[in-house]
Amino acid sequence: MVNFTPEEKSLVTSLWSKVNVEEAGGEALGRLLVVYPWTQRFFDSFGNLSSASAIMGNPRVKAHGKKVLTSFGEAVKNMDNLKATFSKLSELHCDKLHVDPENFKLLGNVLVVVLASHFGKEFTPEVQAAWQKLVAGVANALSHKYH
Amino acid sequence: MVLSPEDKNHVRSTWDKIGGHGAEYGAEALERMFTSFPTTKTYFPHFDVSHGSAQVKAHGKKVADALANAAGHLDDLPGALSALSDLHAHKLRVDPVNFKLLSHCLLVTLANHHPAEFTPGVHASLDKFLASVSTVLTSKYR
Numbered sequence: 649m650v651n652f653t654p655e656e657k658s659l660v661t662s663l664w665s666k667v668n669v670e671e672a673g674g675e676a677l678g679r680l681l682v683v684y685p686w687t688q689r690f691f692d693s694f695g696n697l698s699s700a701s702a703i704m705g706n707p708r709v710k711a712h713g714k715k716v717l718t719s720f721g722e723a724v725k726n727m728d729n730l731k732a733t734f735s736k737l738s739e740l741h742c743d744k745l746h747v748d749p750e751n752f753k754l755l756g757n758v759l760v761v762v763l764a765s766h767f768g769k770e771f772t773p774e775v776q777a778a779w780q781k782l783v784a785g786v787a788n789a790l791s792h793k794y795h
Numbered sequence: 796m797v798l799s800p801e802d803k804n805h806v807r808s809t810w811d812k813i814g815g816h817g818a819e820y821g822a823e824a825l826e827r828m829f830t831s832f833p834t835t836k837t838y839f840p841h842f843d844v845s846h847g848s849a850q851v852k853a854h855g856k857k858v859a860d861a862l863a864n865a866a867g868h869l870d871d872l873p874g875a876l877s878a879l880s881d882l883h884a885h886k887l888r889v890d891p892v893n894f895k896l897l898s899h900c901l902l903v904t905l906a907n908h909h910p911a912e913f914t915p916g917v918h919a920s921l922d923k924f925l926a927s928v929s930t931v932l933t934s935k936y937r
Contacts, residue, residue: 682915683922700916757899765906765913773823773830773846776903780831 650785652727656778663767663775664724672766673717674710676759678703684754690747716755723786730789738793749791756783796930798923803869805920809905810866812912817863820904822855827900835893858897865928876931884935891936894929901925 652660681688682700691697694708703709719737726733741747760779764771798806813820828835829844829851836842842850861879868875883889902921906913 679915679918683919700914700919704915760899761902761906761918764903765910768907768910771903771907773827776827777831 650727650730650781650788652778652781656781657727659775659778660724660727660782663763663770663779664721666767667717667763669717669721670710670714672759672762673713673715673720675704675713676755676762677713677716678706678709679762680751680755680758681709683758687751687754690745690751717759720759720786723782723789727782727785730785731792734786734789735793738790741790742794749787749794752787752790753784756780756787759783796923796927798869798920798927801916802920802923805917806866806869806924809909809912809917809921810863812909813863813905816908817859818852818856820855820901820908821857821859821862822852824897824900824904825851825855825858827903828897831900832893832896835896838887838889838893862901862928866924869924872927872931873934876928880932880935883932888936891929891933894925894932898922898925898929 681691681697681703688697691709691712694706694712696702696706697709722733723730741749760776760783763779764776767775826844826846829839836844842848842854844851861876865872865875873880902918902925905921906918
């Protein structure tokens with residue numbers, strides 16, 4: 649189980665309070681699909697994903713990115729209890745969505761890169777480290793119910 | 796994995812933008828890596844890895860210079876990186892998983908300092924470039 653120190657929690661929550669979830673979510677999911685094009689395999693129904701600009705401007709990508717990052721907000725509120733928080737979503741991703749958990753790691757790291765690009769000096773090595781711990785914890789929690 | 800002409804242009808223009816900041820960014824990427832992924836410190840037991848360390852600064856410059864060299868020889872990465880490839884295979888023997896960790900921290904550093912230039916397309920090209928460099932550096936491992 650991941651253990652967050654009070655300081656790590658504080659670093660995560662104070663940055664999170666400044667995140668525009670809609671914007672950052674769309675950007676993170678969009679970049680995932682651009683940088684790792686094989687991840688598009690889950691989004692055949694999303695329409696035009698033929699170029700970086702098509703992907704980043706695609707309204708379904710943006711909407712889904714917002715959904716995903718909103719769910720991430722639950723992680724921030726429940727950092728001591730990630731496995732329970734994501735238990736149902738884990739089952740969904742295995743049984744219905746059939747997503748290889750490797751993809752959770754890819755998205756987590758893309759999110760970290762997006763935060764780095766938005767927050768400049770504020771995104772110190774310590775802030776990054778706390779977030780790396782969180783995205784790894786979420787990835788683990790989402791894979792926990794796989795069978 | 797092949798770098799397209801567009802990828803190569805993205806890499807070159809990124810290195811132009813980096814200018815004289817290479818050493819600084821190299822050191823920052825290492826610091827980010829040591830802080831986020833403490834297992835990477837096992838390769839540097841002889842280093843002071845604290846913030847501002849002169850050893851980390853010097854090593855950051857080495858890494859940056861090697862990447863700048865690679866960026867200048869995109870049509871022959873195996874040739875340009877041959878000596879470093881030997882070094883990593885026979886002497887350093889850094890487990891391949893760590894190249895992804897450093898590559899990620901290099902991307903974080905670049906995104907952090909040059910957000911406007913770090914478009915999704917550039918991000919993709921740089922990720923491919925660093926993955927290609929990593930592949931070459933581990934190519935003689937066995």
